[in-house]
Amino acid sequence: MLGRTYDNEVCSIARSLEIVGERWSLLIIRNALFAGVTRFGDFQKRLGVATNVLTTRLESLVASGIMTRESASGGAEYHLTDKGRDLRGVLVAFTDWGDRWEAPGGRPIIYRHDDCDGEVHSGLECTACDRVPEVVTASKGPGMPDEKWAHRAD
Known part of the structure; x- marks a missing residue:
């Protein structure tokens, strides 16, 4: 069984998974972001998740600073913080991936820009040339200890 933490990883993906990687967490955030859901009962009704699981997930999201209670x-209301709202791009990226690979009947949800009604998608572009790169490589950042980087698999 996988643990809940990735103590040996020096990786922002691993740290993010520790917070939002459990089943239901991103769906709770999705409902808060895009459907305006704030109440426990509304989350439970929309998701059909067991109340004990929902309680645990909401408590975890509050403890990590993604939501406030x-x-x-x-009853209580749960609201996204700036940290939680910053997951909007992650959810749009997951949606774009799912629409491409896991939506045999077509796109179930289309995200739109409120100001102009244009579609919103995730994007990957180079900050130097503004092109979409076909190949992306990882390089050592300031938060990576030398000893961890030296032992990475190539």
């Missing part, structure tokens, strides 16, 4: 009449 606020008292409201009729």
Whole structure:
């Protein structure tokens, strides 16, 4: 069984997975971002997730700073923080990938820009030449210890 942390990894993907990689987490965030869901019962009704699992996921998202929990009449409300709203691009990228590879009946959701109604997609472009690269390589960043980089698999 996989653990919940990736202690031996010096990798932003691994650190991100520790926070949002559990089943249901990104779907909770999706509902908060794109459907405006804030209440426990509404998350449960839309997702059909067990209440104990939803409770655990929401508590985890609050503990990690992705959501806040606020008292409201009729129960608590969960709101995305800036950290949570910054996952918008990740969800659009997952959607684009899923639309290409896992949507045999066609795209189930289309994201649109509220200001002009244009479609929104994820993009990968080079900051130096503005082109979409066919090949992307990883290089050592300032947060990578030399000893970890020296032992990476090529």
